[in-house]
Amino acid sequence: MPSIKCSVTECDYNKAVECHAPMIQVDRNNSSSASNSDQTKCETFKPKM
Template identity: 85%
Template sequence: MPNKIKCTVTECQYNSAVECGAPMIQVERNNSGSASNSDQTKCETFKPKHM
């Protein structure tokens, strides 16, 4: 059974009932040489919903 990924970014087209439905998740560092907490990372999978 696949893991569920919680996502509260409702503006993303992959968000469905506060869960990420993307086929793959890519997370990058947020302009830093190394990350030591979640504030230093960002989701590269985000795609805005078409309104």
């Protein structure tokens, strides 16, 4: 998988500002279509314990 930068340091998959999840899922943020990144959300987020 290519390198994916992530600034959400509260996510368990974030290691040195890179996502290390085995799979990434991105969905729309409460809309039927997205035209910019603000209208999307990362469903892969897992809070650090």
